[in-house]
Amino acid sequence: MQPLHEQSVAELSRLIGRRAVSPVEVAKSCLDRIESCNAKVNAVVTLQAEQALVEARAAEAEIARGDRRGDLHGIPVAHKDLYWTRQLRTTAGSQLRAEFLPDEDATTVARLRAAGMVLLGKLNTQEFAYGPTNEHSLFGPVLNPWDLRCYAGGSSGGSGAALASRMLPAATGSDTGGSIRIPASCCGITGLKPTYGRTSRYGIFPLAWSMDHGGPMARSALDVAMLLQAIAGPDAKDPTTADREVPDYPAALTGDIKGERVGVPRRYFYDRSAPQVEERVRQALQVLEELGAKLVEIDIPDIEHSAAAAAVLYYVEATAYHDDEFLAGRGHMFTDRVRRFLEFGNFILARDYLQAQRYRALLGRRVADQWRQVDLIVTPTLPITAMPLGQATVTAGNVEEPVYLALLRNTEPFNLTGLPALTVPCGFSSEGMPIGMQIIGPAFAEAKVLRMGDAYQRATNWHERSPRL
């Protein structure tokens, strides 16, 4: 048997369910792994080893007396440090919250706690999740387990790296421009940005509220589905959650994608992709075709304005949210980089913010038009693989551009449109860096998106590869 810290949520659930292993053994295995690996990748920033063992023992006892709460009972999890955790330090990666002890859990934290998951600690992210890498985190950068010279991607980089290095089987992330999908792709794991409104954001520090999404990260689509099952659904504390039924996500993963029409965008998503990225994603599309999916070439008009619109939206919303800190004379406590972003947001005009929102409505219609001819859309998650820390620009498709723009290019259109988007690993570059495939579906079609990701993972084993650490 593989070591417990390497097992998936689904496997651990089976083992715990038939009492082959105890939640205490699982927690210990993960804690040992964190002990031996975390110094290398810097993913875990707050560890509650003692308390985790208390929780694991409680889970063990409940399960032993026949009170198993469900599939997630006794399985370890850790949360991005943007999620409020009751009486557990929640820094949001900022000096401004360095000592913050929430008196309440984020709704997602509470739901996973209620499901019986064992809380190991908190995962590294940069200041208020601002930006697509963790290079400027309060706790230092997260390093990529596949190459410690490279970034893990951000802002949920701690989650991506902890999962990739097999420190734990399940984590949470948040995604404003790609912050779940970018580290998931960079680290070779699986992450879902659900539909806007599918999961609660209550108790997650906002970056830009009209673009922020909370979602699960794990090593497989099945694991992600199991986590989503526990956290999805309306929340009275978050008025932006949708009052819609939650389907049975794990049950939807039948492996059968015959006849599914997969839209392959003709342009934009491949225009600036590194050749190796495009090659691996095209191979993955072939696998989907072999599984019975039909590839349909599509074009999404007007998508090329996504970056500008998204930037206006997050600059302004972040500035409005953090305004109080400046008014209270604490502006100097932000790092220079984030302070500059926040100050910049002060100068954007309302009419321009609204034009960005109007573009967003237009883009929503452009993507919605696609659902007449396809069921899902598949793109490379990122045009590039993870780069060395400190590298400022990258050239792909003959265009040199800042790394952060390249990282956001393929993901942020789906923050603008709020559509569910999953990334699954689909191979490696010749340098051994992971490459991800993004699967996008109509609003609230997470089951369909996850089914395709899972079918792909049944046919391949990229998601089972682990880095040597």
Place this chain on the structure above:
Amino acid sequence: MQPLHEQSVAELSRLIGRRAVSPVEVAKSCLDRIESCNAKVNAVVTLQAEQALVEARAAEAEIARGDRRGDLHGIPVAHKDLYWTRQLRTTAGSQLRAEFLPDEDATTVARLRAAGMVLLGKLNTQEFAYGPTNEHSLFGPVLNPWDLRCYAGGSSGGSGAALASRMLPAATGSDTGGSIRIPASCCGITGLKPTYGRTSRYGIFPLAWSMDHGGPMARSALDVAMLLQAIAGPDAKDPTTADREVPDYPAALTGDIKGERVGVPRRYFYDRSAPQVEERVRQALQVLEELGAKLVEIDIPDIEHSAAAAAVLYYVEATAYHDDEFLAGRGHMFTDRVRRFLEFGNFILARDYLQAQRYRALLGRRVADQWRQVDLIVTPTLPITAMPLGQATVTAGNVEEPVYLALLRNTEPFNLTGLPALTVPCGFSSEGMPIGMQIIGPAFAEAKVLRMGDAYQRATNWHERSPRL
């Protein structure tokens, strides 16, 4: 029998239903009344007399052969000139649309057409509905049928004046800061701003899209309920409509309001009311109490910032919407007054727009908190009665303020919160000017709001009074 043009929608429906009168007679009676009265009040700006008779004859024939479409079949209606009407001039009160012939109906227009209503024409409003009176309309001001020296209120002033002067039994309006309720109150008729999302705005020229609401205006709550029944519900063309069932509104008007808890705000809504307004509304509250309602004194914290927040929102949204006209070099075609508003909106910062939106969320919670202790809230619709045209300021509660601010004070909090708000006539000032009572309910509780308005109208007859013209 009263002349047909004086009859309510409900009465006409009964008469037409038992074939006691023909839609043609009804249309002719209204057209004659328009002929004789409109020059005085200036409510109807486009009349399609011939076409209306064609439609009335078609309705007559359908009903005669047993194909009655429903309660509204054969009853005349006219639309605020902000609503698109297929092949019928739709000016939005602006030189910019002076010749505009829509190729499509607004959804509400289409639904009332499908219900068999006979379209008489279009009703006066000022340029793009910007502001709470019609003093600056392209077609000249609408005059108040109760005193032709006074404004009718705006921006749906044509609708209010046409109903009050008994030119027609049913009309549409739109309400961004009070534009249905203000003219309804000024003219002594009944008007409903439904919940945001209850009625489609497709084909209504926007003023400020996050505050705009379309709704019915008539002479009684029952008539309003009958119209709402036909127009409420989701519309694929307007993504802001709510996907919620439409209850049977007329059936909800049982006359029974026993035990309903009515919130009476302690402050704000009465602070600057003219003494006669407060007196009449207090008398109306007594009537509600005699009908079995329980009066509960309440306070809505933070409501005093409504005017500032609403102004920021509509300045910016209107500017963003009309931006293209300026870019196309047509900015000079706006009237000076509206052009100044639109230009002003260019200078508002995005962070301030978002702080206004955040205030709005706060106010929503403040009002939502009230529903724990009350079922509905009742206030004066306006702090004042209609004033002479050209009067710039008014003094009430010892504060002199611009008339437009006084007019918006009590209505715009419910554009910010999106809650359903009905105005019903509840008496007259000693000068003979109508006074309105505003009934506000929780989101989508139109049935409850209308039930109370109807119960009040069963017990009183203010809504049956008509001006001498």
